[in-house]
Structures are given as C-alpha cells and as structure tokens.
Amino acid sequence: MGNPNTSGLSFGTIYGLSCLSACVAETVTFPLDLFKTLLQAERISRGERATHQAYRSLVLSIFKEAVAKEQGGYMNLWRGLTPACLRHIVYSGSRLGLYEFWREDVLGRDADGSFPLHKAVAAGMLSGAIGQFFSSPADVVKVRMQTEVGRRRAGLPPLYRSTREAFVAIFREGGLRGLWRGWVPNCQRAALVQLGDLTTYDCTKQYLLRDQKEGGWALEDNARTHACASLAAGLVAAFLGTPADVVKTRCMNQPCDAVTGKGLLYRSSFDCLRSVVRDEGYQALWRGCFLNWLRMAPWSLAFYLSFEHLRRMSGLRSF
Numbered sequence: 001m002g003n004p005n006t007s008g009l010s011f012g013t014i015y016g017l018s019c020l021s022a023c024v025a026e027t028v029t030f031p032l033d034l035f036k037t038l039l040q041a042e043r044i045s046r047g048e049r050a051t052h053q054a055y056r057s058l059v060l061s062i063f064k065e066a067v068a069k070e071q072g073g074y075m076n077l078w079r080g081l082t083p084a085c086l087r088h089i090v091y092s093g094s095r096l097g098l099y100e101f102w103r104e105d106v107l108g109r110d111a112d113g114s115f116p117l118h119k120a121v122a123a124g125m126l127s128g129a130i131g132q133f134f135s136s137p138a139d140v141v142k143v144r145m146q147t148e149v150g151r152r153r154a155g156l157p158p159l160y161r162s163t164r165e166a167f168v169a170i171f172r173e174g175g176l177r178g179l180w181r182g183w184v185p186n187c188q189r190a191a192l193v194q195l196g197d198l199t200t201y202d203c204t205k206q207y208l209l210r211d212q213k214e215g216g217w218a219l220e221d222n223a224r225t226h227a228c229a230s231l232a233a234g235l236v237a238a239f240l241g242t243p244a245d246v247v248k249t250r251c252m253n254q255p256c257d258a259v260t261g262k263g264l265l266y267r268s269s270f271d272c273l274r275s276v277v278r279d280e281g282y283q284a285l286w287r288g289c290f291l292n293w294l295r296m297a298p299w300s301l302a303f304y305l306s307f308e309h310l311r312r313m314s315g316l317r318s319f
Helices: 012-043 052-067 074-079 081-106 117-146 148-152 162-180 183-196 198-211 223-253 267-280 282-286 289-313
Strands: none
Touching: 012 074, 012 081, 012 289, 081 117, 081 162, 081 183, 081 198, 117 148, 117 162, 117 183, 117 198, 117 223, 183 198, 183 223, 183 267, 198 223, 223 267, 223 282, 223 289, 267 282
C-alpha cells in the first residue's frame, strides 16, 4: 500500500482523530473496565488471603448485580462511560499528539528514519503523565460512578445519578483538590501504561515493517501489522500498569475528610502501596491484571485499528 501524503499533519488533526478512536475503543471494552475497577476496589480484611475462586465468585456476583433489571439492566455495564470518554478527549488526544510531536519535531528520528527505544520510552512516559494530569478529574468521576455498582451490592443508596452530579458532589466534598485526588499514582500509572502502550506499539510496528526486511519477512503497513503491534502493546501495558492502577483506584475511591479533603485511609500513593503490600501481599498489586489485560488487548486493538484507518482516510501517513 502506498503512503498517503502528509499534508494536514498537525497537532489538532492528530488530537481529534485520537479522541474519536479512543471513544470507540472505550465504548467497546468498557464493561471489562467496570469489572477490573470493582475488583481492585474490593477491600480485603487484614490477614485474609483471597483465592482465585473468591475472585471468580466476585466477578460473577458483580455481573449479576450489574444487569439486574430493576437497577438498569445491561446498561449498568456502561456506568461511567460518559466521564471515561470525557477523560479520553483530554488524555488520548494529548498523549498521541505530544508523542508524535516529540518524535517528529523535538527528539527526532535517527538518520535511517528509526525512532530509537530510549527516545520512545521518554516520549511515551512523558506524554502519558502530562495527558493524565489534565484528565484526572474525569478519571475520579469515572471510578466513583463505576463503584456505584458495588454500593448496590452492599444494599446502599446511590451517591451519584449522573456525571454532572458526581462532578458537583466531588467538588463540594473536596474542592479542586478532590477532583485531582490520586493524581500522583494516576500519572505514575499513565507513564507506565504509555511506556507499555505507545512505546511498545511504535517499536513493534517499526520492527515488523523495517527491521526485518533483511530477513525477508517484513510485513506491509496494513491492518494485520497494526493488529500485531497493538496486541503486544496491550499485553505490556497491562503488566506494567496494573500495580499503579490498583493504587490509583484505592486512592481515588477512599473516603475523605469533609473539611480538608484529605483521604482518610491513605496519606499518599506510597502509603497506599505499603498498606496493600503489608495487608494483602505483593500479589495484590496485580489484582485485576488478567481483567486488565483482557480489556487492554481489545482496547489497544480497537484504538489503533481505528486510529490508523482514520489517519489514512484523512490523508495522513500511518502512525
């Protein structure tokens, strides 16, 4: 396939296409994110060791509760989708736009046209952290709305009935600080996830397209190559990002002081990390990793296939 021309290769164009692609991927895979978030938020009492059977039972219980007809049916599986898409309008637009800007205009490719691994790592982690910082309020709302299913399981009344109500309530509860609760582990997670996602996708695609030409089996720049690179990206991103994801979810979902807005369970992301390891063991840091991978793999597949296709439709060269 020939490469389209590069006219219109602007930050705004990349931003818009990446937002649209992210919303498609988010909608397709959102129920898996719901299960992952509720599993990570589940409190395990000190000294108790959860088994795989307990986790399977928890997931089945969450599913049955979520789709109960009297509580909204299957649409409950997409509870929190609106703030999730709002988050990606900021997050995915920023991370893709910044990564490509740094790759093409700041850090630069090597003379042979390649983008070396150390530059890809720096660009991926930095773009992920910056994009996540500005999208943290929407992430807080998304997590809170997803855990409403857990409140129903406990027989508690809902705290929020809409995205707007959740934003207002969280702001009243803790001000701007409340909307950015957990931003440190959130940015740490985003940096690790983008190290696994953007960096892995870019480097894997580069490897498949160019580095194997000498071996005679280099792939074409088409959907098959994009799918291979995106599946690799989802696997690495899930493994690297799950520990920070666990800490982020716990920090965001903890109760806070009504006056100061400070969390009542954890003083910081490090305190949360230490508490999880002390009370539940190191394996708890990868709680939900399989669900995370089950979501990240199809999410990355849907996102990059959509993103690459939309770029070609817009007359841009592939990512």
